[in-house]
Amino acid sequence: MGIEEKLPAGFLLTTVEQIAGYMRKSSVWPATFGLACCAIEMMAVGTPDYDIARFGMERFSATPRQADLMIVAGRVSQKMAPVVRQVYDQMPEPKWVISMGVCASSGGMFNNYAIVQGVDHIIPVDVYLPGCPPRPQMLLNAILELHDQIQNSKLGVNRVHAARAAEKAALEATPTHAMKGLLA
Numbered sequence: 001m002g003i004e005e006k007l008p009a010g011f012l013l014t015t016v017e018q019i020a021g022y023m024r025k026s027s028v029w030p031a032t033f034g035l036a037c038c039a040i041e042m043m044a045v046g047t048p049d050y051d052i053a054r055f056g057m058e059r060f061s062a063t064p065r066q067a068d069l070m071i072v073a074g075r076v077s078q079k080m081a082p083v084v085r086q087v088y089d090q091m092p093e094p095k096w097v098i099s100m101g102v103c104a105s106s107g108g109m110f111n112n113y114a115i116v117q118g119v120d121h122i123i124p125v126d127v128y129l130p131g132c133p134p135r136p137q138m139l140l141n142a143i144l145e146l147h148d149q150i151q152n153s154k155l156g157v158n159r160v161h162a163a164r165a166a167e168k169a170a171l172e173a174t175p176t177h178a179m180k181g182l183l184a
């Protein structure tokens with residue numbers, strides 16, 4: 001049964017934003033980029049067992065100029081931080097970032113001066129992926145989450161309004177140093 005049999009009158013209505021979102025999410029190319037142990041799990045999603053090719057993403061780009069997704073897989077050292085930022089800056093817009101693993105997201109167990117305590121100190125992050133290391137299935141789930149975000153992303157003046165709303169929400173959020181743990 002084809003989609004034309006399900007539609008009542010043989011036509012389909014959508015918006016330019018929805019079409020653009022669908023095209024974008026179906027053609028994401030990750031940058032070839034790994035920092036530590038999490039990168040091994042990231043590489044696993046390219047194998048037939050996990051098959052990232054089903055999303056059209058098996059082409060990890062060797063140049064940031066032909067990539068629009070950065071998967072930060074592993075801890076970010078202070079020495080590496082400017083390089084991460086440079087690679088990010090070289091990627092064309094629109095671009096997205098997945099912070100893979102607890103080290104990339106918050107420094108993890110490396111609570112010391114050598115490691116950046118969260119890659120969001122140097123680049124904006126769209127999806128945070130917990131775990132040490134996250135399994136390849138978890139990375140696939142993060143990619144699906146990112147697909148949802150891309151599908152529903154705004155264009156033009158709507159994009160400006162969405163960016164302002166996100167910035168306002170971030171400024172009003174509880175700072176991490178004021179958050180209480182489960183035992184507080």
Ligand code: SF4
Binds near residue numbers: 037074100104
């Ligand atoms: S989260 Fe765990 S697996 Fe990933 S880089 Fe840190 S220590 Fe390695």
